Amino acid sequence: MMKTIIRLVIVLGLTSMVAAAALAEVYTYTQPRIARHRQEALERAIFTVLPGVTSYRDTAVAGRTIYAGYRDGALAGYAVPAAGGGFQGTIGLMCGLSAHADTMVGLTVLESVETPGLGDKITKGPFIRQFAGLNVAGDASYVKNRRPNTPLAPGQIDAITGATISSAAVTRIINGVLADIRPALTAEEVR
Amino acid sequence: MPRQPVPLRQEFLKGLWDENPTLVQVLGMCPTLAVTNSIVNGFAMAMATGFVLICSNVVVSLVRKLIPNQVRMGAYMIIIAAFVTIADMVLAAQYPDISRALGPYVPLIVVNCIILGRAEAFASKNGVGRSLLDALGNSCGFLVSLLVLGTVRELIGTGGLFGHVFWGETVHPWLVMILPAGAFLTLGSAMGLINHLVARREAA
Numbered sequence: 001m002m003k004t005i006i007r008l009v010i011v012l013g014l015t016s017m018v019a020a021a022a023l024a025e026v027y028t029y030t031q032p033r034i035a036r037h038r039q040e041a042l043e044r045a046i047f048t049v050l051p052g053v054t055s056y057r058d059t060a061v062a063g064r065t066i067y068a069g070y071r072d073g074a075l076a077g078y079a080v081p082a083a084g085g086g087f088q089g090t091i092g093l094m095c096g097l098s099a100h101a102d103t104m105v106g107l108t109v110l111e112s113v114e115t116p117g118l119g120d121k122i123t124k125g126p127f128i129r130q131f132a133g134l135n136v137a138g139d140a141s142y143v144k145n146r147r148p149n150t151p152l153a154p155g156q157i158d159a160i161t162g163a164t165i166s167s168a169a170v171t172r173i174i175n176g177v178l179a180d181i182r183p184a185l186t187a188e189e190v191r
Numbered sequence: 192m193p194r195q196p197v198p199l200r201q202e203f204l205k206g207l208w209d210e211n212p213t214l215v216q217v218l219g220m221c222p223t224l225a226v227t228n229s230i231v232n233g234f235a236m237a238m239a240t241g242f243v244l245i246c247s248n249v250v251v252s253l254v255r256k257l258i259p260n261q262v263r264m265g266a267y268m269i270i271i272a273a274f275v276t277i278a279d280m281v282l283a284a285q286y287p288d289i290s291r292a293l294g295p296y297v298p299l300i301v302v303n304c305i306i307l308g309r310a311e312a313f314a315s316k317n318g319v320g321r322s323l324l325d326a327l328g329n330s331c332g333f334l335v336s337l338l339v340l341g342t343v344r345e346l347i348g349t350g351g352l353f354g355h356v357f358w359g360e361t362v363h364p365w366l367v368m369i370l371p372a373g374a375f376l377t378l379g380s381a382m383g384l385i386n387h388l389v390a391r392r393e394a395a
Binding site: 004007008011012015016019022023026027029030031033034037041115116117 | 272369
């Protein structure tokens with residue numbers, strides 16, 4: 001009886017040890033590459049949402065890591081990662097803010113599992129471009145069924161037909177993160 | 192080989208058609224339905240699963256006489272989980288886009304019943320050579336099913352293949368085909384077709 005148990009323990013222990021050794025080997029090979037892909041994706045997002053920026057530095061504002069972008073040594077804006085619930089899962093955004101934190105200069109979607117063909121239009125140009133130049137001194141909001149000759153209010157975007165929840169989620173996520181960091185950014189500009 | 196009158200060729204071919212893991216045995220439905228919304232995703236999933244299936248089948252058949260019967264499931268799971276983790280990490284390191292598209296379905300290969308099924312039903316009772324052929328056959332069968340589903344769904348659901356749209360605006364794509372419902376429609380039709388062919392062959 002005792003002999004059987006010891007045999008079982010040894011077999012499972014050895015199997016686990018061999019598996020762990022193999023995994024450790026693969027991990028040391030793949031981890032630097034995975035980290036580099038993540039870094040590249042982050043930089044791509046920062047340079048997309050802050051057009052014309054040549055370098056960036058990460059800073060901590062209100063307990064969040066945000067990225068201050070510089071053009072020729074002068075502060076040009078902030079890239080702010082934000083995430084929140086969408087229609088089906090998490091929506092991850094990178095928001096580009098002007099140096100005074102009152103206007104958005106760009107937006108890109110880092111992560112989304114919204115419905116293909118409907119909600120996933122939040123990742124496409126026509127929706128995203130609405131955020132370049134959007135006034136966010138106050139809260140951003142969305143409007144549905146806007147008539148063609150009715151102007152948009154400041155901070156307002158057109159929601160996507162058939163994807164109101166996804167459109168609303170994007171403005172809600174932006175408002176949430178801006179409420180967090182706006183006081184700190186306008187009070188003492190991080191330079 | 193102990194009492195195996197089956198010719199080697201048959202060990203490979205059975206997984207491809209007669210015992211096709213998805214379309215005939217109806218195993219591994221989770222990845223089959225979830226990631227076949229495009230042909231590239233289906234291909235990558237089949238490659239990752241095939242890698243795990245081949246490696247685990249070979250290793251299980253190599254150690255089958257060393258592993259006591261009482262803990263064989265646990266030992267198989269450790270072996271399978273190790274290969275799945277390797278596949279997941281290598282995919283994330285080499286093909287980050289595909290890895291992001293497949294999301295949690297690569298780690299979920301661990302619970303794919305094709306793999307544990309072949310380990311328990313075949314590799315634990317057969318030699319390395321036959322286990323390798325069996326795994327190759329099943330992997331190819333899985334690949335074929337995923338490619339068929341991926342092709343049909345991407346073609347009808349987006350109006351193109353490999354991300355290129357063929358007939359653009361002239362034919363409006365059926366969006367439902369790349370949504371979960373499309374997976375069930377396509378899989379059901381494929382199974383029905385196979386059953387029909389088999390029934391006709393048996394009647395003849």
